[in-house]
Amino acid sequence: MPDETTPTPADPTSAPAASTPRAPKLETLLAAAATTFATRGYSGTSMRDIAHDSGISLSGIYYYTRGKSSLLYEIQSRTIDALIASAAQALSRVTKPTDQLLQFVENHVSYSNEHPAFVRVLSHETAPDGSDERREAVELKRKQYVDVLRDILDRVRQEFEAPVSTAFAADMLFAMMSGPRQWGVSDTELNVGIASRLIYDLFVHGFTGGTPPSSRA
Amino acid sequence: MPDETTPTPADPTSAPAASTPRAPKLETLLAAAATTFATRGYSGTSMRDIAHDSGISLSGIYYYTRGKSSLLYEIQSRTIDALIASAAQALSRVTKPTDQLLQFVENHVSYSNEHPAFVRVLSHETAPDGSDERREAVELKRKQYVDVLRDILDRVRQEFEAPVSTAFAADMLFAMMSGPRQWGVSDTELNVGIASRLIYDLFVHGFTGGTPPSSRA
């Protein structure tokens, strides 16, 4: 399980080159920025919005960050780092491929449930102005995270026989785990464990629960 | 199969109260706006961007539309209308629940493949300023479209025994169909029919399924 208030288990600061002791307010700022980015979108969010939502004055924001794009980068970078670390820890607890798959799903859904704004910003937002190498760094880590799932699916595939490629299956599973907030807007107030189990079962066994068309219940 | 250049099979104009004969340029404008909205996002797109991409001058845009939010509404409204109509036509061709499910998936994936920008704008963008009832109208139609899938799943559920609710399953299926452009960014240059079949099989029978019900070629 990840931290309560911040998406990263360690390494609080990284933007101003040196580690300064002004961490706590940075966390508040990032949390407010993540929430606003998640709801209004990156381009739809103004610095004045973040200032208002975080309780920090507009100019005060620039004491803690380099600017708007750095805010986005910091949110995404911390979130994917925490996601990778959290997944690694969860996966170390089991060995069987299908168990690891369930662990991965549970971890992702759980983390997304605890830090919905951060995960949404990670998966849905992209900096339009940030021509830096920072965007590539986030993209690289995200591919690492995807590869973790792909490797698990490869091992599952060795055990069972899968009709689709692992890369394709990984994308579909990620789509399901990032699913809500779209289309049906189903009243999914489900427990995290139950929801994870449902996604896992649906992915592994399919919608028709293995029951052949001959036997009706 | 929907039209080639526009997402709606009929009813070209609707914004300026009266049906004017300036349709063709409106189509160009909407297509350019949809593409730009899809890539840069609604808030990240300026009217000057659309003017540049469509080849129409900035002030010329306001001769064809009421403004930016009307542009978004027109795109979303036309797209969901076309999607509903296209699905209805596709479903009328078969009667068996599982066949209808496959038809629905094929129709949605096919349409998304032919008009990716329009579908993306429909599913990902929301007008922040449009306080109108127009947003509710789009939302209502989208729920209608979702209900079409839910009804199909209900019928499938009567035939087979499903472990999850149809509402939840519908969300998961929509997530898979809207899947790409996220996470893995898998090199899914698949044929539309093959991709639809993969999603259908994965959804119905699961990752560890093996053989689908209908006889493979």
Next chain:
DNA sequence: GCTTCTTTAGAACGACCGTTCGACGGTCAG
């Protein structure tokens, strides 16, 4: 020729954008 309607576009409006600057109150060593 003139009039009228459709379509186009340059210029400008006020509002808001991200960002910077200069100054303020507070704390603490000297």
Next chain:
DNA sequence: CTGACCGTCGAACGGTCGTTCTAAAGAAGC
């Protein structure tokens, strides 16, 4: 008390935003 430093903020910068205004080019009927 003085002076340096830290955290903070109001005010303002140049630029871009969505939108409107005004005028003019082209076509068509007289």
